[in-house]
Amino acid sequence: xxxxxxxxxxxxxxxxxxxxxxxxxxxxxxxxxxxxxxxxxxxxxxxxxxxxxxxxxxxxxxxxxxxxxxxxxxxxxxxxxxxxxxxxxxxxxxxxxxxxx
Amino acid sequence: xxxxxxxxxxxxxxxxxxxxxxxxxxxxxxxxxxxxxxxxxxxxxxxxxxxxxxxxxxxxxxxxxxxxxxxxxxxxxxxxxxxxxxxxxxxxxxxxxxxxxxxxxxxxxxxxxxxxxxxxxxxxxxxxxxxxxxxxxxxxxxxxxxxxxxxxxxxxxxxxxxxxxxxxxxxxxxxx
Numbered sequence: 001x002x003x004x005x006x007x008x009x010x011x012x013x014x015x016x017x018x019x020x021x022x023x024x025x026x027x028x029x030x031x032x033x034x035x036x037x038x039x040x041x042x043x044x045x046x047x048x049x050x051x052x053x054x055x056x057x058x059x060x061x062x063x064x065x066x067x068x069x070x071x072x073x074x075x076x077x078x079x080x081x082x083x084x085x086x087x088x089x090x091x092x093x094x095x096x097x098x099x100x101x
Numbered sequence: 102x103x104x105x106x107x108x109x110x111x112x113x114x115x116x117x118x119x120x121x122x123x124x125x126x127x128x129x130x131x132x133x134x135x136x137x138x139x140x141x142x143x144x145x146x147x148x149x150x151x152x153x154x155x156x157x158x159x160x161x162x163x164x165x166x167x168x169x170x171x172x173x174x175x176x177x178x179x180x181x182x183x184x185x186x187x188x189x190x191x192x193x194x195x196x197x198x199x200x201x202x203x204x205x206x207x208x209x210x211x212x213x214x215x216x217x218x219x220x221x222x223x224x225x226x227x228x229x230x231x232x233x234x235x236x237x238x239x240x241x242x243x244x245x246x247x248x249x250x251x252x253x254x255x256x257x258x259x260x261x262x263x264x265x266x267x268x269x270x271x272x273x274x275x276x277x
Contacts, residue, residue, distance in 0.1 A: 001106060007211035009113035013139070015204035016120040023196035025189040028129065028174055032136050035166075036120050042159065043116075043143050050150040055221025057234030061242050063147070063155050064235070067162060068246050072253045074166060078173050079257035086263070091177045094191060 006047025013040030025092045031077045038070045109149055116142035129174040137167040154228040 013036055020033025042063055049059025084090045119139035123132045140163035148156030190196070224230040235243045 001109065003216045004211050005106075005109070008208055009117055011204055011207035011211060012117045013120050013143075014207060015200045016117065016124070018203055019196050019200035020124045022199060023190040023193050024124070025191055026129075026177075028170070028177055029124070029132065029189075032123055032132060032170075035136060036123065036139065039116075039120070039140055039143050043113075043146060046143075046147045046150050046152060046155075049152070050223075051219055052217055053220055054223045054227075057227075057230045057239065060152065060155060060227060060231040061234055061239045063152070063159075064231070065242060065246060067155075067159055068250065071162060071166060072249060074170065075253050075257050076260075078169075079260040081173070081177065083260040085177065092189070 001047075001051060003047055003051050006051070007044055010040040010044035010047070013037070013043060025094055027077070027081050027091060027093055030093060031074060034073055034077075035070055038066055038073070042066050105149060109146060112142045112146050112149070115139075116146070130171065133167055133171050133174055136170075137163060140167070151223060152227055154231065 017033045017036030017038075017040065020036060021030055022033075024030045024033060045059050045062050045066065049063070053059060081091065084096055088095075090096050116139045119135045119142065122135040123139070126132050126135060141160050144156050144159035144163065146156075147159060
């Protein structure tokens, strides 16, 4: 196998996730897009570990960090959603445009 | 094509298809399950590459994460059952164009960049190599991750508690 074989689906996952993060109006769906982007990252790093530098543990440590980031991103995202929903009953991104412009 | 390659491509195609399904199905419940399928497929690919521990870790963590996500989805979503078509997007064309452009850029880079050839062989036990690394030369990474998790736990509780982050109990100005 070659690194390209890993990078192609990884790029597809990243692009699909980016589309979701940019286009979805629901904050929960937006976070699903972010998860998909990191999912593509994990796939690419796994391929690089296997096909480029399996001897060192750097790739494995990077996957560990990426998976942690996925969990933390979701926890923080839901905390912010809970806070803004409690304060203003907002659950759509368009209704939270205070910092726009 | 070896059996391993067939399995890899099957998982990769299912993963991307499930990723697309996240934004095309009608209900949030189905979107969450589609995202879970996509994440589990990537975990299985990690198992396929020999990363036993990380593959199992990804699958277990993502199953739990999607269960949490399902709870929040029911809390915040209209139409959780998918009884009517759901399409809530803004700037759909622009987002589509940006995503397509990024995909072309990344895929082009993947095929144009001369990737280095493999250095070194597979370790006898990748899990042991990872454990030795995070308890030795990569311990700083582990410590930063640990502090980040602690900071996230504090921040999420502060943000999510009912009184918010503004007022303190016993503060006379904040008492109603």
